[in-house]
Amino acid sequence: MTKQVQQLDRVIIRFAGDSGDGMQLTGDRFTAETAQFGNDLSTLPNFPAEIRAPAGTLPGVSSFQLHFADHDILTPGDAPNVLVAMNPAALKANLADLPRGADIIANTDEFTKRNLAKVGYDANPLEDDSLKEWRLHAVPLTSLTVRALEGFDISKKDAERAKNMFALGLLSWLYNRPTEGTIKFLETKFARKPEIAKANIAAFQAGWNYGETTESFSVSYEVKPATLPPGTYRNISGNQALAYGLIAASVQAKLPLFLGSYPITPASDILHELSKHKRFGVRTFQAEDEIAGVGAALGAAFGGSLGVTTTSGPGIALKSETIGLAVATELPLIIVDVQRAGPSTGMPTKTEQTDLLIAMFGRNGESPVPVLAAATPSDCFTMAIEAARIALKYRTPVMLLSDGYLANGSEPWRIPEISELPDISVPFATEPNGDDGTTYLPFKRDPETLARPWAVPGTPGLEHRIGGIEKADGAGNISYDPDNHDRMVRLRQAKIDGIDVPDLTVDDPDGDARVLVLGWGSTYGPIAAAVRRARAAGHKVAQAHLRHLNPLPANTGEVLRSYDKVLLPEINLGQLAMLLRARYLVDVISYNRVRGLPFKAAELAAVIQDVIESD
Amino acid sequence: MTDNLNGKGLALIPRAETKQSLKDFKSDQEVRWCPGCGDYAILAAVQSFLPELGLKRENIVFVSGIGCSSRFPYYLNTYGMHSIHGRAPAIATGLAASRPDLSVWVITGDGDALSIGGNHLIHALRRNVNLNILLFNNRIYGLTKGQYSPTSEIGKITKSTPMGSLDKPFNPVSLALGAEASFVARTIDSDRKHLQSVLRQAAEHRGASLVEIYQNCNIFNDGAFDTLKDPSTRDEITIRLEHGQPIVFGTGDNERAVRLSPTGGVEVVRRAEVADSEILVHDAHNPDPSVAFALSRLDEPAFEHVPIGVFRSVDRPSYDQLMNEQVQTATADKGPGDLAELLHGGDTWTIR
Ligand SMILES: Cc1ncc(C[n+]2csc(CCOP(=O)(O)OP(=O)(O)O)c2C)c(N)n1
Ligand code: SF4
Ligand SMILES: [Mg+2]
Numbered sequence: 022m023t024k025q026v027q028q029l030d031r032v033i034i035r036f037a038g039d040s041g042d043g044m045q046l047t048g049d050r051f052t053a054e055t056a057q058f059g060n061d062l063s064t065l066p067n068f069p070a071e072i073r074a075p076a077g078t079l080p081g082v083s084s085f086q087l088h089f090a091d092h093d094i095l096t097p098g099d100a101p102n103v104l105v106a107m108n109p110a111a112l113k114a115n116l117a118d119l120p121r122g123a124d125i126i127a128n129t130d131e132f133t134k135r136n137l138a139k140v141g142y143d144a145n146p147l148e149d150d151s152l153k154e155w156r157l158h159a160v161p162l163t164s165l166t167v168r169a170l171e172g173f174d175i176s177k178k179d180a181e182r183a184k185n186m187f188a189l190g191l192l193s194w195l196y197n198r199p200t201e202g203t204i205k206f207l208e209t210k211f212a213r214k215p216e217i218a219k220a221n222i223a224a225f226q227a228g229w230n231y232g233e234t235t236e237s238f239s240v241s242y243e244v245k246p247a248t249l250p251p252g253t254y255r256n257i258s259g260n261q262a263l264a265y266g267l268i269a270a271s272v273q274a275k276l277p278l279f280l281g282s283y284p285i286t287p288a289s290d291i292l293h294e295l296s297k298h299k300r301f302g303v304r305t306f307q308a309e310d311e312i313a314g315v316g317a318a319l320g321a322a323f324g325g326s327l328g329v330t331t332t333s334g335p336g337i338a339l340k341s342e343t344i345g346l347a348v349a350t351e352l353p354l355i356i357v358d359v360q361r362a363g364p365s366t367g368m369p370t371k372t373e374q375t376d377l378l379i380a381m382f383g384r385n386g387e388s389p390v391p392v393l394a395a396a397t398p399s400d401c402f403t404m405a406i407e408a409a410r411i412a413l414k415y416r417t418p419v420m421l422l423s424d425g426y427l428a429n430g431s432e433p434w435r436i437p438e439i440s441e442l443p444d445i446s447v448p449f450a451t452e453p454n455g456d457d458g459t460t461y462l463p464f465k466r467d468p469e470t471l472a473r474p475w476a477v478p479g480t481p482g483l484e485h486r487i488g489g490i491e492k493a494d495g496a497g498n499i500s501y502d503p504d505n506h507d508r509m510v511r512l513r514q515a516k517i518d519g520i521d522v523p524d525l526t527v528d529d530p531d532g533d534a535r536v537l538v539l540g541w542g543s544t545y546g547p548i549a550a551a552v553r554r555a556r557a558a559g560h561k562v563a564q565a566h567l568r569h570l571n572p573l574p575a576n577t578g579e580v581l582r583s584y585d586k587v588l589l590p591e592i593n594l595g596q597l598a599m600l601l602r603a604r605y606l607v608d609v610i611s612y613n614r615v616r617g618l619p620f621k622a623a624e625l626a627a628v629i630q631d632v633i634e635s636d
Numbered sequence: 637m638t639d640n641l642n643g644k645g646l647a648l649i650p651r652a653e654t655k656q657s658l659k660d661f662k663s664d665q666e667v668r669w670c671p672g673c674g675d676y677a678i679l680a681a682v683q684s685f686l687p688e689l690g691l692k693r694e695n696i697v698f699v700s701g702i703g704c705s706s707r708f709p710y711y712l713n714t715y716g717m718h719s720i721h722g723r724a725p726a727i728a729t730g731l732a733a734s735r736p737d738l739s740v741w742v743i744t745g746d747g748d749a750l751s752i753g754g755n756h757l758i759h760a761l762r763r764n765v766n767l768n769i770l771l772f773n774n775r776i777y778g779l780t781k782g783q784y785s786p787t788s789e790i791g792k793i794t795k796s797t798p799m800g801s802l803d804k805p806f807n808p809v810s811l812a813l814g815a816e817a818s819f820v821a822r823t824i825d826s827d828r829k830h831l832q833s834v835l836r837q838a839a840e841h842r843g844a845s846l847v848e849i850y851q852n853c854n855i856f857n858d859g860a861f862d863t864l865k866d867p868s869t870r871d872e873i874t875i876r877l878e879h880g881q882p883i884v885f886g887t888g889d890n891e892r893a894v895r896l897s898p899t900g901g902v903e904v905v906r907r908a909e910v911a912d913s914e915i916l917v918h919d920a921h922n923p924d925p926s927v928a929f930a931l932s933r934l935d936e937p938a939f940e941h942v943p944i945g946v947f948r949s950v951d952r953p954s955y956d957q958l959m960n961e962q963v964q965t966a967t968a969d970k971g972p973g974d975l976a977e978l979l980h981g982g983d984t985w986t987i988r
Pocket of ligand 3: 703772773776777778785
């Protein structure tokens with residue numbers, strides 16, 4: 022039987038199941054196949070903070086959404102076209118996001134009385150009429166998998182566990198994905214358990230064959246590769262890109278990388294990734310707490326390493342005092358904050374943009390710190406190098422903001438040539454800099470950058486003492502002189518204000534839009550997608566995105582003032598809006614939702630339309 | 637294989653080409669402790685002992701926390717960082733782990749090391765970071781003007797405890813031994829010879845060395861260690877531990893000895909009442925820290941007898957060594973990192 026193949030320009034799939042069902046792995050594999058095929062894509066994993074919430078319950082549902090297309094796309098998509106529901110909880114938790122007419126592939130084997138009752142279904146929704154507005158494909162995924170694996174020397178449990186690979190095979194058939202990558206992946210993953218490897222591959226192939234033969238699926242779909250700019254691509258998540266960016270920064274700075282860190286969701290993967298790359302001279306130190314993590318990084322920076330600490334919001338709160346010490350001692354240091362929902366523990370696996378103000382101001386005294394924010398998962402690579410560049414050039418701690426959405430989300434990334442990366446190396450001080458030719462003045466600044474010299478232990482003749490007590494301008498001895506303090510406070514501020522930051526660029530195709538949508542950080546994708554929609558609907562709207570938040574690009578005020586209205590969506594209660602209003606006296610219009618989730622493009626498109634149409 | 641650098645604590649640190657003197661180690665900063673403070677004696681002892689180590693001055697770093705004692709680095713013409721309260725061991729860990737060629741010293745007070753910084757201290761000790769930690773114990777908060785500290789005796793009347801403190805104090809030596817520090821010693825500000833000999837042994841030990849220094853704060857806790865200094869009581873109280881020597885102290889009729897007790901600890905007995913064979917011979921290199929711990933309890937409850945000297949000095953690879961070994965192993969296995977190769981790892985595809 023040959024089946025019809027239908028062309029689509031884009032598809033959004035959501036895999037949902039119990040935490041133990043392997044949905045993240047299934048999603049990752051489908052993503053890898055899709056990347057290999059050459060589609061543009063964007064992903065959104067969504068998992069519970071609990072490692073194993075009780076099986077079959079709503080809190081235990083884990084999902085992975087993937088958007089792929091034959092053109093460039095910006096977000097993981099608002100609403101899935103296809104939901105794979107491995108159990109009743111997965112169906113119940115995700116149905117509200119599913120537009121009518123979408124496909125539901127449900128694992129009928131799990132829709133037992135007991136499982137239905139667990140999530141409050143009185144009747145089996147696969148059997149009553151409640152899903153009639155969707156296209157339901159009821160597939161006994163578990164029993165089909167078990168049957169397909171009958172000849173294998175594995176336990177029933179292991180056979181059942183392979184059902185996610187059966188589902189992956191079915192979906193791979195449905196969307197004509199290449200399969201070699203997954204087969205190779207399974208061979209490597211289970212290299213030490215060849216029978217399990219074979220069984221999983223068999224389940225995967227059985228899923229594919231099931232699609233081809235069953236009548237439940239009459240069409241399969243094809244999404245042509247996207248035409249992205251030429252180059253070699255890979256799929257990359259924000260945390261991986263950030264870790265690679267830090268390694269690249271260390272190579273480009275010709276300094277060994279020292280990471281001091283304490284595990285915390287969603288930042289831990291940066292620690293995990295960096296600890297794999299000791300060949301680059303990377304030293305990773307899992308400290309006793311966040312204070313020690315940043316302290317060790319600062320100590321290593323004093324010794325001439327590229328010092329880095331990675332954490333999330335609660336960790337930033339603990340690091341504040343040490344970051345202040347880095348401000349006072351004027352040593353290079355990178356602090357990465359992968360933001361998550363707060364306050365306090367908040368919702369560890371959910372995303373938010375609520376740490377902008379603590380990054381800006383969360384220290385005692387006048388203690389300015391440059392703040393950067395990555396816009397997309399792959400932008401984490403670029404911004405990590407940029408953070409290092411600023412830290413080294415100006416001898417200052419730098420805050421780099423990412424968030425849960427960027428950290429775990431992924432997108433194709435055109436791998437840069439090494440020759441495209443900036444040289445960010447700076448010289449250590451090696452000679453006395455005093456007028457007498459013999460003394461060393463640790464706080465004598467470069468007249469251009471206002472950076473102080475960086476003399477590392479081991480350099481003869483430059484022995485000096487730094488610390489948290491106020492220092493005399495130039496000589497660097499302890500000073501309680503009132504005028505010196507005032508001067509030092511202003512010098513530290515002037516140094517940060519003077520950091521070279523690229524101008525803010527505005528995307529306005531016709532050049533005559535009257536409304537600007539401004540964003541920062543991970544809202545880039547949803548805002549850009551929404552702006553596209555608004556333009557497609559005939560509206561004129563300009564877009565600009567800030568990646569440097571302190572100092573702001575020099576033309577920011579000018580850009581803001583040149584529009585009638587500035588709309589600023591933020592996943593907080595208006596933190597950047599507050600800064601912009603205070604700084605530029607521009608009455609920006611805030612749009613705020615703090616749901617632990619990224620904005621949806623449709624949601625923002627509606628807001629843009631409202632702002633354009635309202636007077 | 638880990639090269640055994642133990643006993644060769646200074647092996648990786650470049651040596652000075654010319655002979656150095658005390659003057660080389662004095663900074664030009666005016667020393668600002670209260671007149672009579674025990675910190676002066678410790679500073680003088682350190683300034684005059686450092687040249688003897690024969691290390692390049694630029695490879696010596698002093699890192700301190702906050703407190704009167706923590707001003708120390710400003711007065712030495714080496715590299716230094718006066719950091720924040722309690723965090724010096726953490727900061728120094730990053731420095732020492734990334735720079736095996738440095739002799740890194742941590743200067744800390746009883747409050748700095750044992751209150752706010754207690755966590756960092758025990759972790760630096762268990763990791764055996766290559767640090768010499770000098771804990772200035774004056775049993776009081778000096779800089780904040782006289783509140784009780786985690787080493788103050790129970791019932792201490794201070795500004796913050798007008799009815800007496802309630803907390804049982806830490807014994808820093810017991811604490812360090814409990815954290816399995818590889819080198820633990822105690823000395824006194826007023827005994828320069830002893831102080832310098834202990835410092836020398838600490839410097840030569842590769843790994844974490846904790847040296848508790850009894851330090852008199854003559855403003856807020858004057859005389860805390862007088863019984864250990866007063867010639868009329870000193871020798872009756874002080875137990876001078878020396879590796880390989882039987883532990884005896886006191887004079888004349890009052891001569892006493894230390895032996896293992898039936899309860900598993902150690903006890904003080906009259907010298908005349910025990911056979912020589914019963915007297916405990918101090919073994920600082922004993923891999924089992926139990927006896928050292930028992931010795932550290934001898935000052936309980938009320939400073940009746942106080943052991944000083946090196947309680948424990950054992951070989952254990954230092955943290956920087958282990959960290960470097962991993963870097964070297966990873967590099968030896970697969971060659972030095974290649975950035976282009978890293979970025980192109982995993983599944984890639986090419987668009988022309
Ligand atoms: C975060 C923080 N909390 C409190 C203080 C105030 N403070 C400074 S030194 C000190 C105690 C010092 O006692 P100790 O470590 O025994 O040093 P000493 O002055 O006795 O040498 C305190 C509480 C501080 N500097 N920083
Ligand atoms: S307060 Fe005490 S410890 Fe501090 S300088 Fe004065 S005497 Fe020394
Ligand atoms: Mg004290």
